[in-house]
Amino acid sequence: xxxxxxxxxxxxxxxxxxxxxxxxxxxxxxxxxxxxxxxxxxxxxxxxxxxxxxxxxxxxxxxxxxxxxxxxxxxxxxxxxxxxxxxxxxxxxxxxxxxxxxxxxxxxxxxxxxxxxxxxxxxxxxxxxxxxxxxxxxxxxxxxxxxxxxxxxxxxxxxxxxxxxx
Amino acid sequence: xxxxxxxxxxxxxxxxxxxxxxxxxxxxxxxxxxxxxxxxxxxxxxxxxxxxxxxxxxxxxxxxxxxxxxxxxxxxxxxxxxxxxxxxxxxxxxxxxxxxxxxxxxxxxxxxxxxxxxxxxxxxxxxxxxxxxxxxxxxxxxxxxxxxxxxxxxxxxxxxxxxxxxxxxxxxxxxxxxxxxxxxxxxxxxxxxxxxxxxxxxxxxxxxxxxxxxxxxxxxxxxxxxxxxxxxxxxxxxxxxxxxxxxxxxxxxxxxxxxxxxxxxxxxxxxxxxxxxxxxxxxxxxxxxxxxxxxxxxxxxxxxxxxxxxxxxxxxxxxxxxxxxxxxxxxxxxxxxxxxxxxxxxxxxxxxxxxxxxxxxxxxxxxxxxxxxxxxxxxxxxxxxxxxxxxxxxxxxxxxxxxxxxxxxxxxxxxxx
Numbered sequence: 352x353x354x355x356x357x358x359x360x361x362x363x364x365x366x367x368x369x370x371x372x373x374x375x376x377x378x379x380x381x382x383x384x385x386x387x388x389x390x391x392x393x394x395x396x397x398x399x400x401x402x403x404x405x406x407x408x409x410x411x412x413x414x415x416x417x418x419x420x421x422x423x424x425x426x427x428x429x430x431x432x433x434x435x436x437x438x439x440x441x442x443x444x445x446x447x448x449x450x451x452x453x454x455x456x457x458x459x460x461x462x463x464x465x466x467x468x469x470x471x472x473x474x475x476x477x478x479x480x481x482x483x484x485x486x487x488x489x490x491x492x493x494x495x496x497x498x499x500x501x502x503x504x505x506x507x508x509x510x511x512x513x514x515x516x517x
Numbered sequence: 518x519x520x521x522x523x524x525x526x527x528x529x530x531x532x533x534x535x536x537x538x539x540x541x542x543x544x545x546x547x548x549x550x551x552x553x554x555x556x557x558x559x560x561x562x563x564x565x566x567x568x569x570x571x572x573x574x575x576x577x578x579x580x581x582x583x584x585x586x587x588x589x590x591x592x593x594x595x596x597x598x599x600x601x602x603x604x605x606x607x608x609x610x611x612x613x614x615x616x617x618x619x620x621x622x623x624x625x626x627x628x629x630x631x632x633x634x635x636x637x638x639x640x641x642x643x644x645x646x647x648x649x650x651x652x653x654x655x656x657x658x659x660x661x662x663x664x665x666x667x668x669x670x671x672x673x674x675x676x677x678x679x680x681x682x683x684x685x686x687x688x689x690x691x692x693x694x695x696x697x698x699x700x701x702x703x704x705x706x707x708x709x710x711x712x713x714x715x716x717x718x719x720x721x722x723x724x725x726x727x728x729x730x731x732x733x734x735x736x737x738x739x740x741x742x743x744x745x746x747x748x749x750x751x752x753x754x755x756x757x758x759x760x761x762x763x764x765x766x767x768x769x770x771x772x773x774x775x776x777x778x779x780x781x782x783x784x785x786x787x788x789x790x791x792x793x794x795x796x797x798x799x800x801x802x803x804x805x806x807x808x809x810x811x812x813x814x815x816x817x818x819x820x821x822x823x824x825x826x827x828x829x830x831x832x833x834x835x836x837x838x839x840x841x842x843x844x845x846x847x848x849x850x851x852x853x854x855x856x857x858x859x860x861x862x863x864x865x866x867x868x869x870x871x872x873x874x875x876x877x878x879x880x881x882x883x884x885x886x887x888x889x890x891x892x893x894x895x896x897x898x899x900x901x902x903x904x905x906x907x908x909x910x911x912x913x914x915x916x917x918x919x920x921x922x923x924x925x926x927x928x929x930x931x932x933x934x
Contacts, residue, residue, distance in 0.1 A: 372879035419653035
């Protein structure tokens with residue numbers, strides 16, 4: 352079970368919004384890089400975030416670059432999961448690969464500061480503040496397994512290979 | 518059963534009868550990372566306990582995004598990548614060699630192979646009929662170690678292009694127009710497959726420009742058939758033996774088909790701050806431009822510089838508009854010198870950057886000031902992309918960029934040619 356409070360963002364949050372190219376030189380220093388997470392769109396996030404809080408956004412979250420640092424800084428500042436209407440494919444893959452859940456669901460009625468409880472096993476989201484429940488889309492099987500191991504590296508360490516049932 | 522290009526390539530490289538919607542484990546023909554994503558790739562490779570590359574000759578580390586390095590942190594990252602390449606026997610493409618996607622195009626991408634790169638514009642390789650797609654550092658580290666990756670076989674959107682461009686309209690205008698029609702997530706997870714008589718006649722520069730921007734619709738890959746034009750290109754690159762013909766099957770199943778009449782297109786501009794925010798150039802005439810940037814994996818090839826030099830010959834940039842030009846590779850740079858294009862550009866007032874990503878990613882070589890506008894031939898105009906969230910980026914073709922550099926404001930190239 353994941354429990355936390357919501358930071359609400361809009362549609363089309365690109366990887367340049369999440370961690371802009373002007374911090375390119377900090378990519379080998381992730382704690383320092385993470386201090387700039389989303390600073391052009393939600394400058395309060397890094398200051399106010401508590402471990403386990405959620406980012407809730409709209410369409411096409413994470414569009415743009417392949418930089419894995421985008422989900423990495425989000426995870427590093429303490430975000431427990433990202434809830435979106437839809438997600439760009441490289442960001443989605445990267446997030447799962449580093450063990451950050453990205454949940455695709457109807458985010459329209461979730462507002463900033465709402466308290467959520469997420470049951471990863473059941474696939475449900477409860478908005479405690481507003482008193483409603485949502486379900487999130489199922490992941491492809493291989494992604495469930497990668498996320499279940501905490502990311503791609505632990506998955507490969509365990510299996511030694513991709514184990515995909517077709 | 519008839520197959521799309523994506524289904525064909527993924528079937529061949531997974532040893533299965535791959536259909537859209539299935540997950541396959543595919544053999545990787547080429548894996549690469551660049552200096553923004555490579556250091557994390559190397560660290561994940563080492564954290565995974567790997568010591569050997571699956572295929573060193575088909576593993577490349579590119580130093581192109583910060584090239585030469587403007588900061589000591591990046592200099593240290595470059596050292597990490599150089600020593601990894603040396604120790605593991607991987608190919609190193611050092612500063613000044615050029616943008617990863619251009620070098621992959623010239624020297625590495627093979628029709629029918631799976632190419633994975635830790636850079637979203639890896640899709641550029643789709644122009645030669647490679648299933649080329651971008652991933653993050655950890656995926657690429659695993660691909661380098663195991664020589665394979667998992668892929669969801671994409672559904673395919675077929676883009677059928679007929680007719681001829683009018684003078685002043687180019688492949689860049691076509692792909693910007695298509696992105697505007699599809700939106701930035703209109704083809705998320707899908708393959709784009711480009712076909713039609715216009716596509717068959719396009720040279721490889723045009724195909725690379727279009728494939729390069731497929732990702733701006735959310736697509737996983739932007740595929741072209743491998744045909745006589747591909748063969749001529751590979752021949753010219755000295756690797757004609759790597760050519761193999763590749764066509765989609767008659768009767769393959771497509772998610773949807775989009776028809777474009779090339780003759781109806783106008784020079785097209787993407788306005789700040791998203792690529793799908795497109796408009797015909799005529800809507801933007803007179804917009805003052807502080808900096809024009811010509812180059813990148815989208816439009817830094819010899820054919821692009823030929824168009825630009827043709828326009829700038831006997832002209833000068835506007836005194837209030839800076840002009841920055843970066844050839845996409847060392848090969849392009851040398852050819853452009855041999856053709857006299859670089860001399861024309863310098864006389865016109867251009868600052869020539871070393872082959873590489875230059876100003877595109879906001880790292881160096883042309884960071885914008887607060888409130889400034891740039892007209893760029895690159896592929897992205899997100900807020901902050903060129904190093905300053907308080908600046909404004911317009912995207913257009915090399916011809917639009919060149920005429921706008923002369924006038925100091927967005928200008929219709931059709932009035933000039």
